[in-house]
Amino acid sequence: MSALNDLTAHELSELLGKREASAREVLEATCARIDEVEDNLAAYLLLTREEAERQASAVDERRARGEDLPALAGVPLALKDIFCTKGIETTCGSRILKGFVPPYDADVVERCRENGLVLVGKTNMDEFAMGSSTENSAFGVTHNPWDLERVPGGSSGGSAAAAAASSTIVALGTDTGGSIRQPASFCGVVGLKPTYGRISRYGVVAFASSLDQVGAITKDVRDCALMLNVLAGHDPRDSTSIAAPAPDYTRALVSELAGMRVGLVKEFMEYQGVGVDREVGAAVRGAVERFHELGAECGEVSLPHLNYSIPVYYLIAPAEASSNLARYDGVQYGYRTPEEGAADIIEMYRKTRDDGFGPEVKRRIMLGTYALSAGYYDAYYLKASQVRGLIRRDFDRAFEQYDILVGPTSPTVAFRLGEKTEDPIAMYLSDVCTIPVNMGGLPGMSLPCGFSPDGMPIGLQLVGRSLGEEALLRAAYAFEQTTDFHRRRAHSVRERNGRRCVVARASA
Amino acid sequence: MRLTPEQVEHVALLARLRLSEEERERFTTQLNSILEHFEQLQQLDTSGVPPMSHAVAMSNVFREDDPADPLTPEDALQNAPDRARDCFRVPRVIE
Numbered sequence: 001m002s003a004l005n006d007l008t009a010h011e012l013s014e015l016l017g018k019r020e021a022s023a024r025e026v027l028e029a030t031c032a033r034i035d036e037v038e039d040n041l042a043a044y045l046l047l048t049r050e051e052a053e054r055q056a057s058a059v060d061e062r063r064a065r066g067e068d069l070p071a072l073a074g075v076p077l078a079l080k081d082i083f084c085t086k087g088i089e090t091t092c093g094s095r096i097l098k099g100f101v102p103p104y105d106a107d108v109v110e111r112c113r114e115n116g117l118v119l120v121g122k123t124n125m126d127e128f129a130m131g132s133s134t135e136n137s138a139f140g141v142t143h144n145p146w147d148l149e150r151v152p153g154g155s156s157g158g159s160a161a162a163a164a165a166s167s168t169i170v171a172l173g174t175d176t177g178g179s180i181r182q183p184a185s186f187c188g189v190v191g192l193k194p195t196y197g198r199i200s201r202y203g204v205v206a207f208a209s210s211l212d213q214v215g216a217i218t219k220d221v222r223d224c225a226l227m228l229n230v231l232a233g234h235d236p237r238d239s240t241s242i243a244a245p246a247p248d249y250t251r252a253l254v255s256e257l258a259g260m261r262v263g264l265v266k267e268f269m270e271y272q273g274v275g276v277d278r279e280v281g282a283a284v285r286g287a288v289e290r291f292h293e294l295g296a297e298c299g300e301v302s303l304p305h306l307n308y309s310i311p312v313y314y315l316i317a318p319a320e321a322s323s324n325l326a327r328y329d330g331v332q333y334g335y336r337t338p339e340e341g342a343a344d345i346i347e348m349y350r351k352t353r354d355d356g357f358g359p360e361v362k363r364r365i366m367l368g369t370y371a372l373s374a375g376y377y378d379a380y381y382l383k384a385s386q387v388r389g390l391i392r393r394d395f396d397r398a399f400e401q402y403d404i405l406v407g408p409t410s411p412t413v414a415f416r417l418g419e420k421t422e423d424p425i426a427m428y429l430s431d432v433c434t435i436p437v438n439m440g441g442l443p444g445m446s447l448p449c450g451f452s453p454d455g456m457p458i459g460l461q462l463v464g465r466s467l468g469e470e471a472l473l474r475a476a477y478a479f480e481q482t483t484d485f486h487r488r489r490a491h492s493v494r495e496r497n498g499r500r501c502v503v504a505r506a507s508a
Numbered sequence: 509m510r511l512t513p514e515q516v517e518h519v520a521l522l523a524r525l526r527l528s529e530e531e532r533e534r535f536t537t538q539l540n541s542i543l544e545h546f547e548q549l550q551q552l553d554t555s556g557v558p559p560m561s562h563a564v565a566m567s568n569v570f571r572e573d574d575p576a577d578p579l580t581p582e583d584a585l586q587n588a589p590d591r592a593r594d595c596f597r598v599p600r601v602i603e
Contacts, residue, residue, distance in 0.1 A: 040574050099587075100587055101587060103579055103584070103586065106581075141574045196563035196564055197563070210561060210562050236571050238570040240562070240566065305552075310545075311545065311548060314546070315549075322523060326524070329524070330589055331588075331589070331596050331598055332587070333587030333589075334587065334589070335589070336589035344599055344600070345600075345601050347599075348598065349524040350520075350524050350526035353523075353524055353525050353526075354526040354527070355509070357525075362527075362531070362535075363535065363538060363539070364523055365523050365525065366516070366519055366520065366523060366539060369519050369522050369523040370511070370515075370539070371520065375523060383550070384549065385560055385561055386557040387552060387554060387557075388560040389558060390552075390554070390557060392560055424542060425541070425542065440563065441563020446509070454584070503526075
């Protein structure tokens with residue numbers, strides 16, 4: 001039998017419900033896994049072992065008393081370090097928030113606690129979620145469990161790497177331009193970014209407020225639906241939270257697709273005339289074949305304005321970020337550069353922000369400040385917002401013909417550490433397929449659809465109508481039932497090509 | 509549109525960043541190459557297209573004006589880099 005931490009949340013839920021395992025045992029197995037791989041992986045910034053033990057014991061005690069517990073009670077959870085956790089340091093991957101201890105929990109953290117999930121730690125991320133490789137973290141680099149020389153993707157790279165390495169069971173991330181889906185793709189796990197507003201952003205450190213959305217990273221589609229049941233719902237503390245009640249998403253998990261119309265998006269396969277990597281394109285086309293076999297009607301569709309996604313995103317997101325990050329001024333919380341003598345306050349702000357922010361964050365604050373500054377607003381920000389409207393219109397038209405749209409999650413498999421750090425545009429292009437979905441505020445999902453010849457996972461992206469999460473889950477579940485990609489674990493390929501992967505140390 | 513190092517310095521002041529000589533040079537080059545890449549947007553005719561600022565159209569989301577327990581001063585100040593009694597302390601602002 002597999003170790004408990006290798007199981008999915010729904011498998012553990014069943015074992016826990018039948019009392020064939022305890023939450024303490026599941027936690028112990030997960031912590032043992034963390035101890036085994038974390039030196040090589042560096043997925044976590046902080047481990048909360050004592051609190052986790054208390055939470056797990058509480059779940060076991062409640063179960064022993066015969067209480068009726070939520071489905072995921074006792075399941076280990078990792079949180080991207082962007083979620084405020086009461087009494088637990090929250091850095092957002094930035095030196096400027098080093099030592100910040102929030103006085104309250106994010107809405108999603110409250111929901112996870114109420115559902116009895118067991119917090120094992122806070123995971124690494126690109127600073128303020130700005131990045132596609134987790135290399136922009138102020139606190140070190142996270143490695144891809146399938147090949148330690150490669151990036152895990154980003155910005156939720158720590159969460160995706162931990163889920164893939166079974167050093168957590170489920171994880172939370174955030175997605176502003178692909179930060180859940182792209183790392184899920186690179187690490188061979190499932191990631192869902194719901195419709196904008198479906199999950200509360202209360203207590204989530206803000207990056208670009210019109211695009212940010214919370215979501216789960218899990219080992220399979222059923223776990224994804226179970227996590228969405230925990231997370232989705234209205235929150236009066238977030239004025240952009242959608243009031244519509246959330247359904248039971250597990251009801252969408254059926255194994256056939258009769259009548260579903262699936263559109264392969266031309267611009268996902270080819271941005272401005274440049275095609276995705278051959279193995280990625282082949283895996284995605286193979287998935288479309290599979291949808292057809294499952295009863296879906298499949299076709300191709302063009303959304304021409306997706307060819308402008310990168311400039312639109314890199315004007316809108318930095319503009320919003322330059323405003324959101326103005327709060328880091330060394331006054332109320334976070335880092336402050338000590339002043340010599342009677343420094344004036346503007347100099348204190350400037351020194352603090354220069355020392356506290358990393359290069360990519362500064363680059364985006366500069367870009368956003370410039371795009372919003374007098375004389376340039378119309379040419380940049382306004383123009384980008386108009387093209388954003390055209391992108392959404394393209395999606396609306398495509399959804400008149402199709403129920404879901406598909407394509408690759410990223411044009412390549414996980415790239416090598418350091419490969420793109422010196423070339424911002426090349427790094428930005430790794431999110432070319434995911435960014436348009438945030439522009440439209442639509443739900444998007446990534447799930448494994450194959451492996452490259454050198455053994456790296458390939459992600460399939462599904463995009464749905466506004467509040468169309470159930471259609472995504474249905475298509476993803478039906479597809480997953482026909483594959484074994486989701487059952488492969490990173491550590492089960494330790495001998496692959498003789499290259500290091502997460503258990504190299506343990507198996508050597 | 510080409511950014512000069514002087515403009516970059518001005519933007520840095522607006523953004524309350526202080527850049528080293530080396531950072532100013534690097535950002536001038538990088539921002540110019542990014543903005544050049546973005547010039548393609550100008551080719552697109554967007555006359556009459558309303559700007560989209562949010563994914564979900566909403567306006568005036570109200571809630572009841574119910575008092576709730578605020579953070580205590582101690583909770584609010586626990587992360588302050590510098591404090592004096594129940595205040596955040598900053599360098600002198602008014603002469």
